[in-house]
Amino acid sequence: MARVDVIRVKGGAPLIGDVEVGGAKNSALKLMAVALLAQGRSVVDNVPRITDIAIMAEVLRRLGCQVTLEGGRATIDVPAEPGSEADYDLVRRLRASICVLGPLLARTGYVRVALPGGDMIGSRGLDMHVSGLARMGADISGEHGYVIASAPHGLRGSKIWLDFPSVGATENLLMAAVRAKGVTEIDNAAREPEIVDICEMLTDMGAQIDGAGTSTLTIEGVDELHPVRHTTVGDRIVGGTWAFGTVMTRGDVTIHGVRPEFLDIALDKLVTAGAEVTPGDNAFRVRMEDRPKAVDIVTLPYPGFATDLLPMALGLASVAEGASLVTENIFDGRFMFVNEMVRLGADIRTDGHHAVVNGRHRLSGAPVRATDIRAGAGLVMAGLCADGVTEVAEVHHIDRGYPDFVADLAKLGADVERADVPEPSYDF
Numbered sequence: 001m002a003r004v005d006v007i008r009v010k011g012g013a014p015l016i017g018d019v020e021v022g023g024a025k026n027s028a029l030k031l032m033a034v035a036l037l038a039q040g041r042s043v044v045d046n047v048p049r050i051t052d053i054a055i056m057a058e059v060l061r062r063l064g065c066q067v068t069l070e071g072g073r074a075t076i077d078v079p080a081e082p083g084s085e086a087d088y089d090l091v092r093r094l095r096a097s098i099c100v101l102g103p104l105l106a107r108t109g110y111v112r113v114a115l116p117g118g119d120m121i122g123s124r125g126l127d128m129h130v131s132g133l134a135r136m137g138a139d140i141s142g143e144h145g146y147v148i149a150s151a152p153h154g155l156r157g158s159k160i161w162l163d164f165p166s167v168g169a170t171e172n173l174l175m176a177a178v179r180a181k182g183v184t185e186i187d188n189a190a191r192e193p194e195i196v197d198i199c200e201m202l203t204d205m206g207a208q209i210d211g212a213g214t215s216t217l218t219i220e221g222v223d224e225l226h227p228v229r230h231t232t233v234g235d236r237i238v239g240g241t242w243a244f245g246t247v248m249t250r251g252d253v254t255i256h257g258v259r260p261e262f263l264d265i266a267l268d269k270l271v272t273a274g275a276e277v278t279p280g281d282n283a284f285r286v287r288m289e290d291r292p293k294a295v296d297i298v299t300l301p302y303p304g305f306a307t308d309l310l311p312m313a314l315g316l317a318s319v320a321e322g323a324s325l326v327t328e329n330i331f332d333g334r335f336m337f338v339n340e341m342v343r344l345g346a347d348i349r350t351d352g353h354h355a356v357v358n359g360r361h362r363l364s365g366a367p368v369r370a371t372d373i374r375a376g377a378g379l380v381m382a383g384l385c386a387d388g389v390t391e392v393a394e395v396h397h398i399d400r401g402y403p404d405f406v407a408d409l410a411k412l413g414a415d416v417e418r419a420d421v422p423e424p425s426y427d428f
Helices: 025-037 051-062 095-108 127-135 167-177 193-204 236-248 260-272 307-319 334-343 373-383 405-411
Strands: 003-010 016-020 040-045 066-070 073-078 110-114 139-143 146-150 159-161 183-187 208-210 216-220 229-231 252-256 276-280 283-287 323-327 347-351 354-358 367-369 389-393 415-422
Touching: 003 373, 003 405, 016 405, 025 040, 025 051, 025 073, 025 095, 025 167, 025 193, 025 236, 051 066, 051 073, 051 095, 095 110, 095 127, 095 146, 095 167, 127 139, 127 159, 127 167, 167 183, 167 193, 167 216, 193 208, 193 229, 236 252, 236 260, 236 283, 236 307, 236 373, 260 276, 260 283, 260 307, 307 323, 307 334, 307 347, 307 354, 307 373, 334 347, 334 367, 334 373, 373 389, 373 405, 405 415
Parallel strands: 016 252, 040 229, 159 183, 367 389
Antiparallel strands: 003 389, 003 415, 040 073, 066 073, 110 146, 139 146, 183 216, 208 216, 252 283, 276 283, 323 354, 347 354
């Protein structure tokens, strides 16, 4: 009989202590792709030990790179002529691997990348990636589940307006533009700290970029970039997860490795809920004594409330005093896990991209299933506030975004374990 991993958590204990947060998943993956733009050895430090990083390493290996992952460091040796095709069997497991499209097209003039898979949290098409690259002179087509792009005479600078500040489109166009001829201006660009991190690595490599962290990026293309060593910014989503879990369990945790200003709105919501937040140098402390008060939350592109923290926001609302309105504006499938929260006794009603949550004193432990990375973490945090035992299945999702998740929870005082259990079988 096949066996599967689960995370089993017994509610009741507050989270107390110190926790270290590593590099941002959403930055490190793209920094590894940035390395493709320069022949030679680039090193990315503070890389999280998660399965997504291992998948991206394999994507790069199949493009002809030599990649080693050791001690939180990715060492990437890029050949003079990297490959041009990213296979479906890897891309379907990691949507972020579509970010090789821009740098490979800029570097080689031809790329064939499978249409991505990844989390099932909504429709996230590649229209803005494709239209932006087309404005830069690329000829783009699709066949047999692949995006095929060519620019045999090189890319040229252009003015590009994004209909929405898409992080993925901003990254792909940015990485393509640094090697294009002339000046590219990307308006309505994403402003996330991870975008700034990419800009900093590219600038160290010799790129000419103005406007990092603003909605307008101006890039003057250069003929050549050189390999560098770069340290990944801390993961604000992991830091936010611990912050919300602390408030939900009425604990006291100091979170190290994340700049608190990257979580301004999220931490402000926790203060409104009754928490005490003390910012520090690349760290912050969250302390909560009483039952949290209900707060309304709306997800928006950065610097708004991050959509990746929505599962934690719903968890907080589920145990808060009063009713909360939670609105999701980024991904149309983000509420897919709500039925699992309801199994834990949460009083949540959804209508389109809104959720009304009536808080309860305690939730009730039950077997549930993670539907994506953040939903999995949110369900575990909810289990910390439930009577009895909560068993979260499909925890491979959590492994994609949270290194040492169970060990960190245990260190903070949670009654938690990871176990392998028999997978149910059915006779028909």
